[in-house]
Amino acid sequence: MVEHVVVVGAGVYGAAVAASLTRRGARVTVVDAGAPAGGTSGATFSWTNSCGKQPRAYHDFSVVSMEAHRRLAAEVPHGDWYHEGGNLEWAADDAGRQELRKKVAGVLDYGYEARWLSRAEVLDLEPDMNPGGLPADEIAYFPREGWIEPTRLIGHLLSGAVSRGAELVRDDAVTDLEVTAGVVRAVRLASGRRLSVDAVVNCAGPQAARIAELAGLALPMRNTLGVLIYTSPVAVSVSRVVHAPHVHLRPDGAGRLLLHTPDVDDAAHVSDTGEISVDQSVVDRVVEAGRALYPGMRSATVESVRVGERPIPGDGLPVLGRVVDLPNFHFAVSHSGATLSVHAGDLVAAEALGEDQSDALAAFRFERL
Numbered sequence: 622m623v624e625h626v627v628v629v630g631a632g633v634y635g636a637a638v639a640a641s642l643t644r645r646g647a648r649v650t651v652v653d654a655g656a657p658a659g660g661t662s663g664a665t666f667s668w669t670n671s672c673g674k675q676p677r678a679y680h681d682f683s684v685v686s687m688e689a690h691r692r693l694a695a696e697v698p699h700g701d702w703y704h705e706g707g708n709l710e711w712a713a714d715d716a717g718r719q720e721l722r723k724k725v726a727g728v729l730d731y732g733y734e735a736r737w738l739s740r741a742e743v744l745d746l747e748p749d750m751n752p753g754g755l756p757a758d759e760i761a762y763f764p765r766e767g768w769i770e771p772t773r774l775i776g777h778l779l780s781g782a783v784s785r786g787a788e789l790v791r792d793d794a795v796t797d798l799e800v801t802a803g804v805v806r807a808v809r810l811a812s813g814r815r816l817s818v819d820a821v822v823n824c825a826g827p828q829a830a831r832i833a834e835l836a837g838l839a840l841p842m843r844n845t846l847g848v849l850i851y852t853s854p855v856a857v858s859v860s861r862v863v864h865a866p867h868v869h870l871r872p873d874g875a876g877r878l879l880l881h882t883p884d885v886d887d888a889a890h891v892s893d894t895g896e897i898s899v900d901q902s903v904v905d906r907v908v909e910a911g912r913a914l915y916p917g918m919r920s921a922t923v924e925s926v927r928v929g930e931r932p933i934p935g936d937g938l939p940v941l942g943r944v945v946d947l948p949n950f951h952f953a954v955s956h957s958g959a960t961l962s963v964h965a966g967d968l969v970a971a972e973a974l975g976e977d978q979s980d981a982l983a984a985f986r987f988e989r990l
């Protein structure tokens with residue numbers, strides 16, 4: 622019988638898994654090498670979506686995950702870390718418009734909500750946008766998409782887990798796993814502490830391959846860096862996620878805006894000593910694109926630039942649930958974790974406690990890699 626579960630990592634995945642495990646009655650220890658939300662979950666665009674995700678199983682899983690956010694936020698008083706304001710997207714050239722038409726047709730075919738808006742309709746939604754920055758029509762709108770505040774979500778999930786008896790260990794890395802006869806017996810921490818376990822859940826995000834390796838498993842990952850630009854508070858009305866050709870942006874609470882675009886990810890450099898820097902000219906370019914789209918942003922300054930590492934399994938799809946050859950070791954690792962973690966974490970927790978979730982998780986098993 623599974624009594625004690627160690628969850629490695631306290632990002633969105635670790636928090637969601639721990640919350641679900643404790644709701645199901647397990648004794649849980651969550652261990653993080655740093656602070657909760659100090660990893661990728663603290664440096665993410667966190668757009669909740671299933672916009673163009675392939676294959677169909679991944680699309681459907683993302684849609685159910687979006688519903689899980691909606692449900693959780695509705696259940697919890699002050700669950701206002703979840704913002705379902707929709708997402709606007711348009712393209713700058715013919716090739717981009719072709720791509721976008723294809724994407725919209727594809728998601729409509731899957732029964733996902735999407736519609737085309739004109740410039741005037743978009744200005745009703747986003748009155749502070751510069752009309753000159755918008756095409757006359759063919760602006761895609763995905764009304765059920767939104768964004769989350771991951772740090773507040775993690776705070777809520779971990780506080781629930783702790784109130785149900787979980788122990789939260791910070792600033793103490795998992796350094797070893799004791800595996801004998803095809804079972805993980807104990808987790809060793811940098812402090813020298815040894816935790817006997819009935820099950821382990823690997824929620825170490827970009828470091829998930831390292832934890833898998835401690836268990837003798839090879840998890841191929843192709844992580845990438847992403848640059849995120851946080852502005853000072855600014856009195857401009859931005860109510861939703863916007864994917865414009867040269868800048869992606871969304872509100873970030875208290876009037877701050879978060880700017881991003883994958884085009885600038887190459888501007889992040891990691892030195893031999895692990896220090897991360899970002900080319901200033903690239904940051905300036907993204908901020909200028911934001912100002913061109915929302916002239917009211919002119920007075921905003923850049924408060925911080927963060928670099929997040931996307932945890933991307935080798936084939937791009939999530940890795941979730943038990944391992945056949947090591948049945949008390951479980952994965953909860955993916956890109957798009959801001960979208961997936963509440964739903965996926967619940968399924969992984971159920972499986973760690975002995976409920977087979979193969980119907981839901983078949984497409985995301987470790988063994989396919």
Ligand SMILES: Cc1cc2nc3c(=O)[nH]c(=O)nc-3n(C[C@H](O)[C@H](O)[C@H](O)COP(=O)(O)OP(=O)(O)OC[C@H]3O[C@@H](n4cnc5c(N)ncnc54)[C@H](O)[C@@H]3O)c2cc1C
Binds near residue numbers: 654663664794
């Ligand atoms: C630029 C960028 C944009 C993104 N945009 C989106 C988006 O729009 N929508 C979306 O859904 N997703 C998005 N993502 C992806 C999403 O943010 C991640 O999938 C998610 O945050 C991963 O959460 P996690 O809990 O797996 O990892 P993390 O948040 O990194 O948590 C892992 C934790 O494990 C801990 N850890 C690591 N090694 C050890 C160890 N040895 N012992 C103990 N603890 C350890 C770390 O300290 C860390 O706190 C984006 C990511 C980036 C970088």
